[in-house]
Amino acid sequence: MTISKGDVVAIDYVLRDGKGVQIDASAGEPMTYLHGYGNIVPGLEGALDGAAVGSSHEVVVAPHDGYGEHDPEQVKQVPRKMLPKELELKHGTELMVRSPDGNSFGVRVVNYDREHVWLDANHPLAGITLHFSVTIRSSRAASPEELAHGHVHGPGGHHG
Numbered sequence: 001m002t003i004s005k006g007d008v009v010a011i012d013y014v015l016r017d018g019k020g021v022q023i024d025a026s027a028g029e030p031m032t033y034l035h036g037y038g039n040i041v042p043g044l045e046g047a048l049d050g051a052a053v054g055s056s057h058e059v060v061v062a063p064h065d066g067y068g069e070h071d072p073e074q075v076k077q078v079p080r081k082m083l084p085k086e087l088e089l090k091h092g093t094e095l096m097v098r099s100p101d102g103n104s105f106g107v108r109v110v111n112y113d114r115e116h117v118w119l120d121a122n123h124p125l126a127g128i129t130l131h132f133s134v135t136i137r138s139s140r141a142a143s144p145e146e147l148a149h150g151h152v153h154g155p156g157g158h159h160g
């Protein structure tokens with residue numbers, strides 16, 4: 001049995017960066033996703049297309065097939081006094097900010113000095129080459145509702 005578009009696939013995975021440091025992993029039970037609908041990064045989805053249930057794969061995904069390149073334009077310097085006084089400034093501190101058009105989005109503190117803070121709105125994994133170790137545990141055909149919604153329903157799914 002091999003994986004193709006419209007299958008609900010369960011995988012165990014470990015994600016590491018280029019230095020072998022673990023970034024993420026399926027915890028306890030496999031992660032399920034609807035294959036072929038862009039629910040996982042394109043580089044991994046493409047690598048698993050046609051793969052057999054039970055097989056294991058080492059997949060290296062370049063940033064442009066992962067979470068995108070790191071865009072320096074998305075790093076903004078703001079006056080420190082614009083941020084809440086109680087905020088503990090550390091590299092990697094995450095906060096939500098509101099754009100002039102009212103949208104909220106997450107940023108991370110990447111640098112600061114006495115008067116300024118540099119906030120990075122890139123995805124935390126932007127610019128990183130992703131090293132996945134994946135084992136395909138199972139696969140089933142998606143229900144018509146799942147196909148219509150473009151994601152998995154039920155236990156292990158993402159419906160909210």
Ligand code: ZN
Pocket residue numbers: 145146149151152153159
């Ligand atoms: Zn749904």
